[in-house]
Amino acid sequence: MPPKRGYQLSKDDYLRRLRRIEGQVRGLQQMIEDDRYCIDVLTQISSVSAALQGVSVGLLDEHLRHCVVEAAAGGEADTEQKLIEASEAVSRLLRS
Amino acid sequence: MPPKRGYQLSKDDYLRRLRRIEGQVRGLQQMIEDDRYCIDVLTQISSVSAALQGVSVGLLDEHLRHCVVEAAAGGEADTEQKLIEASEAVSRLLRS
Amino acid sequence: MPPKRGYQLSKDDYLRRLRRIEGQVRGLQQMIEDDRYCIDVLTQISSVSAALQGVSVGLLDEHLRHCVVEAAAGGEADTEQKLIEASEAVSRLLRS
Amino acid sequence: MPPKRGYQLSKDDYLRRLRRIEGQVRGLQQMIEDDRYCIDVLTQISSVSAALQGVSVGLLDEHLRHCVVEAAAGGEADTEQKLIEASEAVSRLLRS
Numbered sequence: 001m002p003p004k005r006g007y008q009l010s011k012d013d014y015l016r017r018l019r020r021i022e023g024q025v026r027g028l029q030q031m032i033e034d035d036r037y038c039i040d041v042l043t044q045i046s047s048v049s050a051a052l053q054g055v056s057v058g059l060l061d062e063h064l065r066h067c068v069v070e071a072a073a074g075g076e077a078d079t080e081q082k083l084i085e086a087s088e089a090v091s092r093l094l095r096s
Numbered sequence: 097m098p099p100k101r102g103y104q105l106s107k108d109d110y111l112r113r114l115r116r117i118e119g120q121v122r123g124l125q126q127m128i129e130d131d132r133y134c135i136d137v138l139t140q141i142s143s144v145s146a147a148l149q150g151v152s153v154g155l156l157d158e159h160l161r162h163c164v165v166e167a168a169a170g171g172e173a174d175t176e177q178k179l180i181e182a183s184e185a186v187s188r189l190l191r192s
Numbered sequence: 193m194p195p196k197r198g199y200q201l202s203k204d205d206y207l208r209r210l211r212r213i214e215g216q217v218r219g220l221q222q223m224i225e226d227d228r229y230c231i232d233v234l235t236q237i238s239s240v241s242a243a244l245q246g247v248s249v250g251l252l253d254e255h256l257r258h259c260v261v262e263a264a265a266g267g268e269a270d271t272e273q274k275l276i277e278a279s280e281a282v283s284r285l286l287r288s
Numbered sequence: 289m290p291p292k293r294g295y296q297l298s299k300d301d302y303l304r305r306l307r308r309i310e311g312q313v314r315g316l317q318q319m320i321e322d323d324r325y326c327i328d329v330l331t332q333i334s335s336v337s338a339a340l341q342g343v344s345v346g347l348l349d350e351h352l353r354h355c356v357v358e359a360a361a362g363g364e365a366d367t368e369q370k371l372i373e374a375s376e377a378v379s380r381l382l383r384s
Contacts, residue, residue, distance in 0.1 A: 007279040014128045022121045025114060028151075032110045038159040042185040045152050046192040049145060053192070053286050055124075056141050061279045063134040064256060068263040068271055079260055087199040087253045089138040090282055094245050095383055096142040096149070103375040149382050157375045160352060164359040164367055175356055183295040183349045186378055190341050191287055206320045210313060217310045220343075224302045230351040234377040237344050238384040241337060245384070247316075248333050255326040281330040288334040288341070 008065075009058035017055055024048045056093055060086065104161075105154035113151050120144045152189055156182065200257075201250035209247050216240045248285055252278065296353075297346035305343055312336045344381055348374065 009017075025048060031041045067082040105113075121144060127137045163178040201209075217240060223233045259274040297305075313336060319329045355370040 007276070007283075011128060011131075015125055018121060018125045018128065022118060022125070025118045025121055029111055029114045029118070032107060032114065035107075038155045038162070039181045039185055042152055042155050042159075043188065045148055045155070046185075046188040049148055049189075049192040052141055052145055052148075053283070056138055057279050057283050057286070059134045059138050059141070060282055061275065063138075064259070064275055064278060066134070067256070068259055068275065071260040071264040072266070074264070083253065083256055083260065084199070085135045086256060087249050089135055089142075090252060090285075091199075091245070091249050092139065092142040093145075093282075093286060094249070096145040103372070103379075149379070153375050153379050153382070156378055157371065160355070160371055160374060163352070164355055164371065167356040168359040168362070170360070179349065179352055179356065180295070182352060183345050186348055186381075187295075187341070187345050189378075190345070190381060203320060203323075207317055210317045210320065214310060214313045214317070217306060217313055221303055221306045221310070224299060224306065227299075230347045230354070231373045231377055234344055234347050234351075235380065237340055237347070238377075238380040241340055241381075241384040244333055244337055244340075248330055251326045251330050251333070255330075258326070277327045281327055281334075284331065284334040285337075288337040 007057050007061040009055075009062070014055060014058065017051060021048060021051050021055075024051070053093075060089060060093075063089070103153050103157040105151075105158070110151060110154065113147060117144055117147050117151075120147070149189075156185060156189075159185070199249050199253040201247075201254070206247060206250065209243060213240055213243050213247075216243065245285075252281060252285075255281070295346050295349040297343075297350070302343060302346065305339060309336055309339050309343075312339065341381075348377060348381075351377070 024044065028041060028044055028048070031044065063082065063086055067079050067086065070082065071079040120140065124137060124140055124144070127140065159178065159182055163175050163182065166178065167175040216236065220233060220236055220240070223236065255274065255278055259271050259278065262274065263271040312332065316329060316332055316336070319332065351370065351374055355367050355374065358370065359367040
């Protein structure tokens with residue numbers, strides 16, 4: 001098996017990261033229940049947001065690899081559609 | 097009871113939002129399990145990130161209200177500390 | 193000439209947008225000189241940041257189109273390199 | 289004169305930073321004129337965005353200090369208004 005390069009994540013990587021994020025979100029609920037200091041909760045939220053961004057970049061990388069494979073196979077119309085979707089997705093991520 | 101103004105959230109509001117976010121993160125795992133289209137997963141992640149930001153802004157508002165109450169009560173040193181923490185928290189949120 | 197689609201910007205579009213952004217940044221300096229209300233300056237900064245993001249998404253789209261053209265032409269090694277660069281660029285944009 | 293603490297910037301600090309940002313935006317125009325590699329332009333844009341965020345956090349800190357001074361002086365209605373404006377400004381920054 002070749003080593004993973006760049007931002008490529010496997011299905012298992014995504015699931016592992018998302019389960020960790022789910023646990024962090026449950027941790028946030030506990031922090032609120034326990035009336036923890038706002039700033040500590042905010043720090044934890046920043047960490048969840050960064051983890052979600054890691055997943056996003058992995059998914060975008062995956063999408064782009066599909067584009068490129070399709071382009072190499074000569075599927076021009078689909079490639080154009082996928083490129084537009086990629087730019088729209090980046091736009092949404094930057095705004096969220 | 098006076099109406100809620102601006103970004104003020106109650107403990108129940110936070111918990112309700114965080115439970116909803118937890119459900120969305122579980123939904124993301126299901127999307128990955130089902131091999132859903134990358135772009136659809138990315139759209140859902142943008143929505144989770146936006147929901148987390150809503151919680152952040154509420155918490156920051158709460159923190160600032162504590163600063164202000166403290167300042168009105170004459171607690172200058174604590175207020176300075178809280179203001180620095182607020183700016184650091186905003187900095188971290190903008191970078192995450 | 194075919195119509196522009198999606199996020200494709202021409203060299204002139206980029207230059208026009210960047211000159212407008214330059215003007216906005218000079219406007220920010222004037223606002224500071226004139227001791228304008230912090231919140232009004234912040235609103236203007238949000239607008240400059242959004243304009244810069246528009247330029248970024250255009251550039252990323254352009255980069256991806258180069259990847260795809262290269263992939264279609266069979267340049268596999270270069271494509272891999274460009275895909276990694278694209279993901280790294282998105283990562284940096286999300287963190288800035 | 290006491291040392292500057294936390295995120296407090298003087299009028300001169302703001303102007304110096306904004307002039308530097310203006311220079312960076314002119315540099316971006318030159319990069320486009322010179323057909324520089326997209327990814328290099330994107331890296332430079334990330335740096336401009338981060339610099340703008342530094343200015344934003346300074347302005348927000350300043351705004352919050354005004355709130356707190358006002359609160360300490362007993363101006364409750366104005367303080368409420370300023371707190372709402374602060375949360376709205378953070379919301380806009382997070383979305384831009």
